[in-house]
Amino acid sequence: MRRDALAGVHAMDPIHELKVRADILHARLESNDGGALARLRVLPELHRADDATLRTKAADVRRKHCLSVVARECGFASWEHARHVLGGHTDVDDFGTLLHAKNAGGILNQWFASYAEAFAAQRSLPDRPRHYLLAYKRHLLITGPSFVEALGMDPDDPDWEAIGWDWVHPIDAAARSRLYYKRLVAMRR
Template identity: 35%
Template sequence: MGTGSTLPVTLHEYKVRASLLIKDLDSSDTARATRAAERMRALPFFASLSLGEVLARRDTVQHKHGLAVIAREAGHATWAELKQTVEDGPRTLDTRAFFRKVHAVFLNRWFSTYEEAARSRETQGGFLFPFGAQCFVCEADFLQALGIDPRDADWERMGRDWVRPRDAAAKERLESKLVALGYGGHHDAR
């Protein structure tokens, strides 16, 4: 069954949703057409119209209007914004950026498997991160040199383990902070 994660919605899927919305608006099924008209009222042009007025003007509704509604329903102001977001992919932590930004010498512990890194973190402390197919464990001073607060309570909540965090919400909060600091890369989910 599912693991709780969902695949990102593709641009094609959003376009299909817009087409289905327009199809619903044109439907002879009154309930279906009325639900679609209500959704169309998310757009400023249609917002001031009654449902009956939206339905009366349905022959003027274009595919671009459907795209705009779908974009708003997905949390974006415009179709162009949604399209750009999907094409860019989600931003996630890019640990390679750590090593492009720090100019001091730190003795991080490197491991070829997660299990070795996790044992080292448990016995010697530190913060565990992935790096390609490997893992490394760094100390708080390494994070501080990067401008990252190692005292943030979310590090403890997630067990200082980026690969297998105890608390996924804590990791998400930290990831947002680190991406905002410039340690983000695009995750290719296509």
């Protein structure tokens, strides 16, 4: 397949985005980049490692470890967890913390333990302002445009309408995948 055709295949693919990040991290680790070494501390087995230990362990780091690092940095428990969630599986019960915005502490949201309650509450609200049904770990929240902006995303992005403003059970799974990608890009900034 030609390179330009491959670019189209991976356009806005959140899993591919994380694989690229893992490859970059792996290359930086091979060059003993201090910042890359410090990122290894997200792995449970290296959480308390000092710099000397990290330098020693870096020689044994493989791509699978880098995939775990980038997945954890994005709020997932593991690479498999990230692949499952970002891959659009419908049996997801833990969405991770990717939809967490550190700068959104002052924004009020409605929280729910069950999808049925969240969905009913969202549908009972007026269309304007728009209400987004999002997921955080095993919980659901209904929020407004300011929270979406705090995530670094455009609340008027047509993909929100394409998913029916419902992250958990989107009308269009491909649109949610694009939104995941946009969130990952926003996190890089």
